[in-house]
Amino acid sequence: MSSPIEQMVAYIVRTAEKEREPRLIAEALESELKGSGLSPRDLALTFSTLETALSHYLGSYERATGLVACSFCHKTQGAVALIIQGPTAAICDECVTIAVDMVKEKQAEPKQGTLGRLTEWFRGRT
Numbered sequence: 001m002s003s004p005i006e007q008m009v010a011y012i013v014r015t016a017e018k019e020r021e022p023r024l025i026a027e028a029l030e031s032e033l034k035g036s037g038l039s040p041r042d043l044a045l046t047f048s049t050l051e052t053a054l055s056h057y058l059g060s061y062e063r064a065t066g067l068v069a070c071s072f073c074h075k076t077q078g079a080v081a082l083i084i085q086g087p088t089a090a091i092c093d094e095c096v097t098i099a100v101d102m103v104k105e106k107q108a109e110p111k112q113g114t115l116g117r118l119t120e121w122f123r124g125r126t
């Protein structure tokens with residue numbers, strides 16, 4: 001008897017083999033996740049398991065082909081303008097741009113302390 005996590009991984013693999021359109025895979029997966037009864041912890045473990053497997057696979061692919069892929073979006077050299085390699089991970093220029101935007105948005109958020117909440121409250125009244 002396989003664990004719920006193994007069953008979910010097997011479902012994801014079956015769906016990905018059957019369906020080619022990423023959007024349809026995502027829809028099928030979303031509905032399976034909703035009906036699975038898995039806890040958020042089990043879902044996180046499921047995706048962590050898949051992430052580990054994918055990362056191992058991509059690592060062996062990169063070693064075999066000499067191609068470096070972004071650790072975030074998995075695009076390879078040639079598909080992006082630049083890939084910056086670190087000791088255990090790599091990131092492409094597109095993911096850096098997204099990350100910089102996320103940092104800027106976070107920095108622009110009002111502070112969550114009392115002063116920030118008061119400022120928000122006053123803004124809402126003007």
Ligand SMILES: [Zn+2]
Binds near residue numbers: 070075
């Ligand atoms: Zn990337």
